[in-house]
Amino acid sequence: GEDVEQSLFLSVREGDSSVINCTYTDSSSTYLYWYKQEPGAGLQLLTYIFSNMDMKQDQRLTVLLNKKDKHLSLRIADTQTGDSAIYFCAESIRNTGKLIFGQGTTLQVKP
């Protein structure tokens, strides 16, 4: 079946790097996504990676994909207090665009 799992909570100090991890089960997923959700708000797409890529970098964000282990990570460099939010990993089901989300990782950034 389709399942995505994430650790629930991460706390870092401002200026440090944050690494949020995710595992997924559907080996046919072609794209994997990271979304950010602030309190009371919808989901904001941060970045996504094609399944034949190992890494993607976009400014402070680095996504690493280990397809063999079905493991995805999001690294945020120089984490700021404005990065405090819930981060969701999601896999896209082939040919539908339907997303299967993890339960979210709450990132707390301490000043």
Added chain:
Amino acid sequence: DTGVSQDPRHKITKRGQNVTFRCDPISEHNRLYWYRQTLGQGPEFLTYFQNEAQLEKSRLLSDRFSAERPKGSFSTLEIQRTEQGDSAMYLCASSFYRGDGTEAFFGQGTRLTVV
């Protein structure tokens, strides 16, 4: 275009009442998705449309739930005979689907509270 718009943002209703939510996708987006998010969980897929055709419904979508996208533009999600377990955030997303990897844009959601 201001993005995906959902209305209302908040709805409080009594158990047993019917409610209807509306989603206006980004113009010309051919796909529209509904998700439900309960507290502390990630969004769960409910259903999606390509233009006006409803292509898939999740098993989460009981007979009390119905969704439409009559002209391939806006969509409505109706819940009949609401139950307390229906309390959740209902999220809508749209995309111009060109194949896998197409970005989906989410609205702000409608938060439903059933009392």
